[in-house]
Amino acid sequence: xxxxxxxxxENSRRISPAELKMYKKAIEQKLGIKLGxxxxxxxxxxxxxxxxxxxxIITWAKKEAKKKKVGYQTIINMxxxxxxx
Numbered sequence: 126x127x128x129x130x131x132x133x134x135e136n137s138r139r140i141s142p143a144e145l146k147m148y149k150k151a152i153e154q155k156l157g158i159k160l161g162x163x164x165x166x167x168x169x170x171x172x173x174x175x176x177x178x179x180x181x182i183i184t185w186a187k188k189e190a191k192k193k194k195v196g197y198q199t200i201i202n203m204x205x206x207x208x209x210x
Contacts, residue, residue, distance in 0.1 A: 171202075 140148070149160050183197065190197040 153160055178201075182201070186197040186200045189200045193200070
């Protein structure tokens with residue numbers, strides 16, 4: 126029998142939103158935990174802004190982000206926090 130390298134998702138069955146809700150509830154009851162992201166304290170939430178930066182900054186941030194395996198906006202945020210401290 127030939128082994129497939131990739132799973133063929135065309136033949137797989139999709140679960141319905143009702144089934145997903147049921148499964149999450151069962152997992153939460155079984156493990157005694159709440160699934161999903163925890164709520165952030167209002168003071169820790171990020172503010173959405175729009176800012177124009179030099180293309181060199183964006184290029185640098187994207188290179189650093191690739192090295193560290195994070196988003197480039199995270200790199201910019203980290204550098205700004207360093208300067209603000």
